[in-house]
Amino acid sequence: MNSKRFERNVRSAPLAGVPSAMLEYRAREGSPVPEPGMTLLDELGPADLVRLLAGPGSTRPADDGGTPGEAPFDLSRAFILGNGxxxxxxxWELAPGERMERARFVRNLNIFTDHPGLVPRRGEVLASFLGYLRIGDDYxxxxxLPQGGPPVSFLFRRRNGTISVLAYAEGHRFEAGDPxxxxxxxxxxxWFALKDALREAYAPYDQFSRLSFLGxxxxxxVPGGYESWYNHYSDIDEGLILTDLRNLAGNGNLIDRLYIRPGKPTVFQVDDGWERTVGDWRVNxxxxxxxxxxxxxxxxxxxxxxGIWLAPFLVTRFAPLFRERPEWLLRNEDGTPTVAGWIPAWGKDFYCLDLSIPEVLEYLEGIFDRVVNDWGYRYLKLDFLYAGMLRGRRRNGGAAFVHYRNALKRLTSVRRRRDGTPVAYLGCGAPFEASFEFLPLMRIGADTREDWDWGQARFLRHPGRxxxxISMKDTIGRALWDGTVFLNDPDVVFCRNRRMRLSEAEKELVALTARLFASQVMFSDDTADFEPAVEGAFTERIAELYGxxxxxxxxxxxxxxxxxxxxTRSRDGRAxxxxxxxxxxxxxxxxxxxDKAVLARFRSVGGRVIFPPHTxxxxxGLEGA
Structure with a gap:
């Protein structure tokens, strides 16, 4: 069922030798009132999609959308990519009967993960930007494909077998004919055939050339380097950072082996803790x-x-802006500040800026100019960006996506410092589609941790903890994007033994998951504590496996x-x-x-091969595909 408000045009668009079609939606008439939370563009079944792939006038049967003998794309039994x-x-993929968790008890934790416009119900799977059905090896x-409009999500309904195409356009007014x-x-x-088609589809955006100086x-x-967060967290100071800086090169740590010794560009990023407080971006x-x-x-x-960390859209109650510029905060309909999340160390609830206000953008541009052109930072990790897309009453009206895109376009327009050296931006906690054209280097999962899981947050069922x-599940689930849509940042790997609750086998699993399915290698290990006699063998093994x-x-x-x-298997089938x-x-x-195992964590038991947990x-050297 095509929405009566939007016209659908279909054209064949074969990509990488696989059947593909482009569906283009335009408004038939102007929006009589601002759009609601989610705007329905279309509703289709899998068979409808396969008919569209076959081209206009196709008479292919609608029962399964396939050729005789092929399994139908039955939503009730397919694996579905649930893509936040x-x-x-x-x-990651969800089998029938599986669903994503939502936080309990501390409901504001859901702000970190819920789509602002829609929370799926039981029997529904929401996929934003990209989604798929999979039956066996059939996708x-x-x-x-972003073109400046609202970000799109696909709501898969297992029970009635439909897929809704939805736009997060709240507050927007379409004019007749608008895309x-x-x-x-x-x-x-x-999987490789699908990835090749996506790579060809997104190639015209030329996303990665601006990052070439990192390679x-x-x-x-594969950008790489050091960041301070996953060892010191926000408890940093000048002496500690300079100690890590002095010891990064020369002692055989992972970044030294992979980047510094071969003469590759290497990032050294200072994370949270340098600023006076979140929302006050002056130096402490x-x-x-x-x-x-x-x-x-x-x-x-x-x-x-x-490199340096910023959360540009956030304001805590400890920041001067909260007291001195309350009119700059995004507000709810009742006039109270919109809560952007919940972190106890930040006073629990924290807030965000209203990006529709010109003075706010000028203020942010001033911060970025100072950080890049005055201070000299060239790798900016921009965190908690989702706050710029939350629902709220904006002073100047309009849709969140319009103001967010405008802000991000302006803030990331500085591709070079005034001295001509290039600048890169890493998106984190960032809305994928609305950020796509501006942040090709993107965190694609939850923060990792020096522990397998976080018991307290797991008890709360916080899905983005x-x-x-959790971080590895996200990295695996979004591997399809790496090198096609984004350069995937999987978060850091660990080689250290101190301040560490991961076993050696778990550290191997974290390290290899990051390198198999993503394209950035960062670590936060205390470089001054690196002991070749203790950590050297593990580090050497990981470096060899990476090779x-x-x-x-x-x-x-x-x-x-x-x-x-x-x-997992390599494209040539040999690994x-x-x-x-x-x-x-x-x-x-x-x-x-x-005899082909180069990392053997399995056990052979009575002719069976058993793979232990967390390995x-x-x-x-296997026989090729």
Whole structure:
């Protein structure tokens, strides 16, 4: 059922040799009132989509959308990619009967993950920007191709077999003829075939060339370096950061081996803790008495790219802006400030700026100009960006997506410092589609953690909680995007033993998941504490394994009948791995020759191969596909 308000035009668009079609939606008439939370553009079934792929006038039967003998795309029994709308929203395949969690008791935790316009009900799966159905190795995918309009989500209803195409356009007024969405439909046999089609579809955006300075010519683009967060958290000061800076090169740590010794560009990023408080982006002079400009200079003198953390749209109640510029805050309909999330260390509830206000944008541009051109930072991690897309009463009206895109376009328009050196931006906690054209380097999952999971947050069922386990599930679930839509940032890897609750096998699993399915390698280990005799062997092993998988593309596949157990195989079929993220031993079908194992965490029991929980086993030199 096509929405009567929007006209759908269909054209064939074969990509990478697989059937594809482009659905273009335009408003038939102007919006009589501002759009509601979610605007329905279309409602289709899988068979409708397959008919559209076959072209105008197709008489292909509508029962399954396939050729004789093929399994139907039955929503009630298909695997569906549940793809949350921003970095921390869960993003992985769901089998029938599975659903994403939502936080209990502390409901404001759901602000970190819920789509502002829609929370799916039981039997529904929401996929934003990209979603697919999978039966075996047969994929039916929908992907939004941004053109400046509202971000799109796909609501899969298992019970009635329909897919709603929805736009988050609240507050927007379409004019007659305005484009509303451009949706790519792809049917592909195999994960690599789908990824190739998506790569071709998104290639015209030329997203990655602006990041080339973070890589080495002639090699795959894999930025890397150090960041302070996952060891020191916000408890940092000038002395501690300079100690890590002095010890990053020369002692054989992972970043030294992978980036510094080979002469590759290396990021050194200062995370949260340098500022006076979140929302007050002046330097905390008690912690950094020589200031952030001096620190950036020292980072450059050491041969690294200076990086810094910002959460530009946030305001806590401790920030002067909260008291001095209350009119700059996004408001609810009752006039109270819109809550943007809940963190106890920030006074629990915190708030966000109203991006419709010109003075707010001028204020933010001033901060970015100071950080880039005065202080000298060239790698800006922009965090908690979802706050710019929350629902609320904006002083100047209009839709959240319009003001968010305008703000991000202005703030990331500085591609070079005044001295000509290039600048990169990492999106984190960022709405995927609305950020796509501005932030090609993107965190694609929850924060990791130096522990398998976070017990308190797990009890609360917080789905976007900092957790090594959750972060890896997101990295695997969004592997399809890496190198096609974004350069995927999987968060940091760990080699250290101190302040660490992950086992050696779990650290291997974190490290290999990050490199198999994503394209940035960062760590936060205390470089001054690195002891070659203690951590050297582990670090050397990870570096050697990275060398084996570098330059190869891997597709993950969920093992049928097992939850959180995956296999992966390289495109040429010669390398493979088994990743057991579950809490139980797993017997995985397939041939797993022990003599081809380059990382062996399995056990052979009576002719069976058992993969222990929280482990990865890697194989190389297999017979090709």
């Amino acid at each position: 709308w921003q970095s921390w929203s869960p993003g 039916l995918a929908l992907a939004s 509303a969405a451009r949706i790519l439909v792809v049917r592909a046999r195999g 080495t010519p002639g090699e795959p683009l 002079e008690a912690r950094f008495p020589r200031g952030m400009k001096d620190l950036a200079g020292r980072i450059e003198e050491a041969g690294f790219i200076p 900092p957790s090594a386990w 084996r998988i570098s330059g190869r593309e891997f597709r993950p596949e969920r093992v049928p009948g097992l939850r959180d157990v995956f296999t 493979a791995a088994v990743l057991n993220l579950s809490d139980l031993p797993a017997e995985v079908p397939g041939s797993w020759p022990p 990865v086993s890697l194989y190389d």
